[in-house]
Amino acid sequence: MRPLAVPALLLTVVLTGCGTEVPTAGRAPAAAPGATTSPAATATTTAGPTAGPTPGGGPGITAPPPFRVRYGARELVLHPHTYCYGGGCVDGVVTEPPEVGSAAELLVHVPVRRFRLEVSLTEVRPGRQGRRSCTGRQMTAPADDLGGGWYRIRPFGPAATYDVGLFATGRGDMFAQVRWTTPAAGPMPTPAAQLALIADHDGRPDSYGLELSVSGLDRTPRRATAQVEVTAGNGRRTTITAQRRRGSCVGDLWFGAPDEVARAAARLGGFPFTTRVTLVLDGVRHVATAVYPDDEVAGNEPSVPLAFTPPLPGL
Structure with a gap:
C-alpha cells in the first residue's frame, strides 16, 4: 500500500471481508501523556x-477514525x-501531504x-521530486508509545524535510502522511543488511x-559489487555474482540475481545452508556470514541478517 507519485488524490475501493478491523467505537484522544513540548491544541x-469532495470510502466500507497529529499548539x-x-x-x-512545519x-x-x-521517513528534496522514485533518504523512525493511543516522534537522521508515513496496523491497517521539516538532526540510522536466498518449502x-539489501x-557508493558463496549441509557450494539494481534511495543498495541461479543454489543439498557475502564498496571489502534456517528473521522470512566485517560505513 505504499503511495505512488501521481498528480492527484486517487481512491481505489476493494470490497473484502478478510483481514480487516470490525468497526467499533473509536478510541477518544485523551490528553497526550508526557507531552513536554506540545501543550493542549489551540488550533485544529x-x-x-x-x-474534500472525494469520499473516504465506498459501498459497504466504513472508514476508520482519523489520526490526530499535534505539533506545537496545533x-x-x-x-x-x-x-x-x-469490510x-x-x-x-x-502527492502533497499536509505540512506541519518545523515542530520540535x-x-x-x-x-x-x-x-x-x-x-517511515522519506526525504523530500525541493525541485527534484518526480525525476526518480526516491531522491533522498528513506528510513524507519522510532516512535515512543506514550499510552492511550499516543506516540511521540522525535527528529531522526539528518535534519531535512521528510514525508512522514504513519502506518497503523493490527487486524487491518490505516496509512496517512504529513510533511515535516525537522529542526535539528536526531540519532543516526545504523547501517543494516539482509539476504533472502534459501527458503524452506514444506521441509525442503x-x-x-x-x-540482498543494504x-x-x-552515502551511495559509486561502485558496489556483491558475491554470495552458498554452501549446503553436504558441503557442496556455489558462488553467485549478484547484480546491482538501480534507483535506490540515498544510502541504500539492492542486489539481485536470476531466479534460476537462486533455485540452483537451493538444489545443492540439504539444510543448513551457510552464506558468505562479500561486498566491495568503492574499493573497500566487507564480509558477512549467516546460516539458514538458524539465523532466519522472524516475520521477514526467509531473510537472514548480515553483520559485516569491517562494519558498513554509517552516518
Whole structure:
C-alpha cells in the first residue's frame, strides 16, 4: 500500500471481508501523556480524503477514525487515504501531504485500539521530486508509545524535510502522511543488511530468488559489487555474482540475481545452508556470514541478517 507519485488524490475501493478491523467505537484522544513540548491544541485543521469532495470510502466500507497529529499548539485531524477497515480496503495516493512545519516533535494519536504505529521517513528534496522514485533518504523512525493511543516522534537522521508515513496496523491497517521539516538532526540510522536466498518449502530447500539489501550507509557508493558463496549441509557450494539494481534511495543498495541461479543454489543439498557475502564498496571489502534456517528473521522470512566485517560505513 505504499503511495505512488501521481498528480492527484486517487481512491481505489476493494470490497473484502478478510483481514480487516470490525468497526467499533473509536478510541477518544485523551490528553497526550508526557507531552513536554506540545501543550493542549489551540488550533485544529483537517486533512485527508473526507476533507474534500472525494469520499473516504465506498459501498459497504466504513472508514476508520482519523489520526490526530499535534505539533506545537496545533492539531491536525488527519483522515487516512489508504486503509483496510470495516469490510474492505481503500488504496489512495497523496502527492502533497499536509505540512506541519518545523515542530520540535510530533505527537500522533492512533484511534483504533488494536492498531500499533510504525513510522517511515522519506526525504523530500525541493525541485527534484518526480525525476526518480526516491531522491533522498528513506528510513524507519522510532516512535515512543506514550499510552492511550499516543506516540511521540522525535527528529531522526539528518535534519531535512521528510514525508512522514504513519502506518497503523493490527487486524487491518490505516496509512496517512504529513510533511515535516525537522529542526535539528536526531540519532543516526545504523547501517543494516539482509539476504533472502534459501527458503524452506514444506521441509525442503527452495528459493524464491536472491534479494540482498543494504540500508543506512553514509552515502551511495559509486561502485558496489556483491558475491554470495552458498554452501549446503553436504558441503557442496556455489558462488553467485549478484547484480546491482538501480534507483535506490540515498544510502541504500539492492542486489539481485536470476531466479534460476537462486533455485540452483537451493538444489545443492540439504539444510543448513551457510552464506558468505562479500561486498566491495568503492574499493573497500566487507564480509558477512549467516546460516539458514538458524539465523532466519522472524516475520521477514526467509531473510537472514548480515553483520559485516569491517562494519558498513554509517552516518
